[in-house]
Amino acid sequence: MGWLHYFHFSLSDLRGLVSRRTVILAVMALFIYQGVGIFYKTLALQLIRMRPTPAVEIKAPAAAVAAREPADAYRVIPERNLFGTTTKTVVDKQIAAAPQQDIALLFDVKGTVAGEGKYGFAVIEEKGTRKQRLVKAGDVVAGAKIIRIKRNAVDVLVEGETRTLKMAEMKEAPILPPPTAAMAAPGPPPISGALVLNRSELQGAMEDMGNMLSQAQVRPYFNMGVPDGFIVTNIRSGSLYQKMGIANGDIIQEVNNRKIRTADDVSGLLSTLKSSNDISLVVKRGGNPRTMNYQFR
Numbered sequence: 001m002g003w004l005h006y007f008h009f010s011l012s013d014l015r016g017l018v019s020r021r022t023v024i025l026a027v028m029a030l031f032i033y034q035g036v037g038i039f040y041k042t043l044a045l046q047l048i049r050m051r052p053t054p055a056v057e058i059k060a061p062a063a064a065v066a067a068r069e070p071a072d073a074y075r076v077i078p079e080r081n082l083f084g085t086t087t088k089t090v091v092d093k094q095i096a097a098a099p100q101q102d103i104a105l106l107f108d109v110k111g112t113v114a115g116e117g118k119y120g121f122a123v124i125e126e127k128g129t130r131k132q133r134l135v136k137a138g139d140v141v142a143g144a145k146i147i148r149i150k151r152n153a154v155d156v157l158v159e160g161e162t163r164t165l166k167m168a169e170m171k172e173a174p175i176l177p178p179p180t181a182a183m184a185a186p187g188p189p190p191i192s193g194a195l196v197l198n199r200s201e202l203q204g205a206m207e208d209m210g211n212m213l214s215q216a217q218v219r220p221y222f223n224m225g226v227p228d229g230f231i232v233t234n235i236r237s238g239s240l241y242q243k244m245g246i247a248n249g250d251i252i253q254e255v256n257n258r259k260i261r262t263a264d265d266v267s268g269l270l271s272t273l274k275s276s277n278d279i280s281l282v283v284k285r286g287g288n289p290r291t292m293n294y295q296f297r
Contacts, residue, residue, distance in 0.1 A: 120149030215239035254282035
């Protein structure tokens, strides 16, 4: 019982010694300690949640790889020789600079009427096929643009360079042969009468313009530098020109009272020959105009 008495004495004394304020401070210190511990544990938990996962770190390089250009995108470097490490680009430039086939090797200029716009045109013939066509400024032939029609020559634009195609020099008789020249040509039909021709023969000639023009040399005629029809020379024996009574040196000036000057006029002449039952030509022979009438049956 002695120790109980001692313990009771000690507690009584302790209550007296320890003040109420001390107890309050101790309790507050305990709560503060516990609160700080809880705060740090909560902060650590949030940091763990915010830490990036390994999966995200792996995807980042994958995205970078996906954004990388394919190998073909870098092919332009050796092709253009950006770093001067190959001579291939020099060869490529030489090939690119090689001109197209010379247009003079593809076509011959058979006749021209000098003039601007609709007043100038040319007859060109494709080599090999002898196919002929009328061209004027602005037309494009085998990649060459017709830019100007001159007398006996045509200016064309090929790859930015101006070229001039000239008519071949004629080795035959002069354009206006002397009266004594020996040439096969019948006399003209009577002025008051009409010459009857076979329509099927005419249509066959119109369908092959190249063959028709090869039967004679047809050139534009200029009077004091002004187009004044077409002059016909070197007519072949048995040709349509001969059957129509056209003689060497005749200048065809009008068809059905329409002057022949431009490409449109020539096209109109061809259409007239194909569709009409009769036509009337005005030709100049020996400096004098002559009317020649025809009927097609």
